[in-house]
Amino acid sequence: MTRAVDLLIREMENMDVREVFGIIGGQIMPFFDALYNSSIKVYMFRHEQGAIHAADAYGRVMRRPMTVVVTSGPGATNLLTGLANAMMDSSPLIAMTGQVPTTFFGRDAFQETDIVGSSMPVTKHTFMVKKPEDMVPVYRAAYEISINGRPGPVLIDLPRDAQLIDIDPGTTKRNIRVFKKVPPEPDPSLIAYALKLLLTAERPVMLVGGGVCWSGATNEVLSIAELIGMPIVTTLLGKNCVPYNHPLVMGPSGMHGRLEADAAIINADVVLAVGTRFSDRTVGNFNEFKRGRKIIHIDIDRSEVGKNVKPEVGIVGDAKAVLSMMIKLMPKALARKHDAFIRWLRGIKESYEKYRSKVDTDGFAPWRVLKVLREVMPPHSITVTGVGSHQMWSELHWDVYVPGTFITSAGLGTMGFGIPAALGAKIARPDVPVLDIDGDGSFQMTMQNLALVREYNIPVIITIFDNSTLMLVRHWQVMLYNKRIIAVDFNVNPDFMKIAEAYGIEGVRPGNYNELRNVVTRAVRDNSAIIVDVTIDKEKDFVLPFVPSGKWLEEVIFPENFKVDLRYPGDGYGG
Amino acid sequence: MDMEDDFLIEVIMSNEVNQFDAVVRAMNVIRRGKVIIRHMSIDMSDSVIRVSIRARGEEDEVRWVCNKLDKLYDVVNVKYMPEEVHMSKMVVSNG
Numbered sequence: 001m002t003r004a005v006d007l008l009i010r011e012m013e014n015m016d017v018r019e020v021f022g023i024i025g026g027q028i029m030p031f032f033d034a035l036y037n038s039s040i041k042v043y044m045f046r047h048e049q050g051a052i053h054a055a056d057a058y059g060r061v062m063r064r065p066m067t068v069v070v071t072s073g074p075g076a077t078n079l080l081t082g083l084a085n086a087m088m089d090s091s092p093l094i095a096m097t098g099q100v101p102t103t104f105f106g107r108d109a110f111q112e113t114d115i116v117g118s119s120m121p122v123t124k125h126t127f128m129v130k131k132p133e134d135m136v137p138v139y140r141a142a143y144e145i146s147i148n149g150r151p152g153p154v155l156i157d158l159p160r161d162a163q164l165i166d167i168d169p170g171t172t173k174r175n176i177r178v179f180k181k182v183p184p185e186p187d188p189s190l191i192a193y194a195l196k197l198l199l200t201a202e203r204p205v206m207l208v209g210g211g212v213c214w215s216g217a218t219n220e221v222l223s224i225a226e227l228i229g230m231p232i233v234t235t236l237l238g239k240n241c242v243p244y245n246h247p248l249v250m251g252p253s254g255m256h257g258r259l260e261a262d263a264a265i266i267n268a269d270v271v272l273a274v275g276t277r278f279s280d281r282t283v284g285n286f287n288e289f290k291r292g293r294k295i296i297h298i299d300i301d302r303s304e305v306g307k308n309v310k311p312e313v314g315i316v317g318d319a320k321a322v323l324s325m326m327i328k329l330m331p332k333a334l335a336r337k338h339d340a341f342i343r344w345l346r347g348i349k350e351s352y353e354k355y356r357s358k359v360d361t362d363g364f365a366p367w368r369v370l371k372v373l374r375e376v377m378p379p380h381s382i383t384v385t386g387v388g389s390h391q392m393w394s395e396l397h398w399d400v401y402v403p404g405t406f407i408t409s410a411g412l413g414t415m416g417f418g419i420p421a422a423l424g425a426k427i428a429r430p431d432v433p434v435l436d437i438d439g440d441g442s443f444q445m446t447m448q449n450l451a452l453v454r455e456y457n458i459p460v461i462i463t464i465f466d467n468s469t470l471m472l473v474r475h476w477q478v479m480l481y482n483k484r485i486i487a488v489d490f491n492v493n494p495d496f497m498k499i500a501e502a503y504g505i506e507g508v509r510p511g512n513y514n515e516l517r518n519v520v521t522r523a524v525r526d527n528s529a530i531i532v533d534v535t536i537d538k539e540k541d542f543v544l545p546f547v548p549s550g551k552w553l554e555e556v557i558f559p560e561n562f563k564v565d566l567r568y569p570g571d572g573y574g575g
Numbered sequence: 576m577d578m579e580d581d582f583l584i585e586v587i588m589s590n591e592v593n594q595f596d597a598v599v600r601a602m603n604v605i606r607r608g609k610v611i612i613r614h615m616s617i618d619m620s621d622s623v624i625r626v627s628i629r630a631r632g633e634e635d636e637v638r639w640v641c642n643k644l645d646k647l648y649d650v651v652n653v654k655y656m657p658e659e660v661h662m663s664k665m666v667v668s669n670g
Contacts, residue, residue, distance in 0.1 A: 116593075117598060117599065119597060119604050120596075120600050120603050124648075125600075125647075125648045126594045126596065126600075127596075128592070128596060129592070129595070134592055138592060145648055176591065176592060177589070177591060177646045178649075179589070179648055179649065179650060179651055180648075181645075181646060181648075236625055248625070301646065302642045302645065302646070303642035303643045303645070303646055304637065305642075306635065306639075307639060310635070329603070518582075
């Protein structure tokens, strides 16, 4: 006879779980006790939210779930934001929470909370393990569910008595029956119809979402775009799925998207959308988006098809499988019909880049900081972001060269995601440089987790775009609330150099771009941790272009002294 | 705008770890749907749970609810049909 929790650890070792993230507490002590002589390493975070964001990033990098282990009550409720974040961005992870013994259930015992009930709306699945012999089968099921189809977070609640009961190891062999959601085989008739629409379109455009990464369909996306000569536009998560230096990739469209990407959507008559839920941030106004456009929507999640945008053709299936079939059915010799359109789109990109390079750059300009960082960070390095204006500047100006290397909180927009995400990514891939592009607001929400940098030797590079304000909200107050600035400016911020010093990390506040380039180059070369505090003037930090919420892409607000016509003049425009 | 109609939704679920969690999970989905629930009955026996719902709403919204239910890992089968139509018309099924 063995404690259930010892059998769980043995099973996790057998499943090649090498690390867990978390924080210990009363009701999860048996689990940690069982780790005492195990090969599984514990990364002890300083707040549960940090642990779960780190697990989220680890899952996105490794494409398998990290397990986060915390105690009951506040330990468990501190996970909720991270669960919602992972759910929105389809990231696999397993959260294990300690729970008061079953005899105390419902008696408002110390640190009792109904975490299963609380977390149901923000998880893919939950388990409450009341029988100790269920513990191992439930873990196996949770692992499988987290990566089945569209990935997501799964929570397991472990009452303390169930962890401690001795059971016969033979009783854990059974499997929990879960009704796995197997994506249907692509329907050839729908694919043929979709192809017909694409091949007869005047200006087809592909919209790539995060599902392309999970499906591993980057090559198929590029092949189809090349065969048809079709521009590729992305969502914020889709930015991670295609290389920006590909000539057909126009970047992300939407609220803080690239003008050439917005122009591609505005002028499209057919949109092939792959692995996206059509966020309002990407298309702006759903009614305008649908007007005059035929939408082909491919998604593994049936509930996404027709949810926000009703497509002409909805194909439920794995993106890679559907696109592969589409390629097979494609005529072999195709005339490239859309070169003039693509040249026109690239002309918009060039005009915008030229404009940016000429703008007065007293002090640090966020977009230019990103250019400098991109020059010195190797193409295969992993970049994560916090949430705020720095994230939107990154959406506009951070070039992703290697798919899978850009991690951001897109759906939930969780400030504080950056530091723990960087830690999780670096733990997943210690051989790869990891850069966190952060803001001073976002940084302060989870900065206590910097303690892990020295404790476990996790050398990440953190740049703070330090404008001493909650810039995106300030931006909205200026543009949409008649400049009534309230509750955004940090009049007294901590000295981030002293914060760095307190955590034993080198801190640098560069005075110019060369100094910035040099310190980050050195950190990459030496694989050393550094916090770089880049002072940004909040009066100049408006992320433009900007499509106000609910507006159509054509209603974009351009940067000062810059304007282009986003309506395509036709193939005879002379481009 | 689509017409609102009355629909019957039938859900079969199974959860061998905690039966009632399956029901609560399904209710969490249904309460977010843009449909009006006119009647609901839940029959639980052994590990099989049968939920019958009469809902009023646009068909797209009813389909959304069913598609969301169909994603749940304790859901074995979901189907919906206009109330006046014979049960043989199966519109969504994971069976």
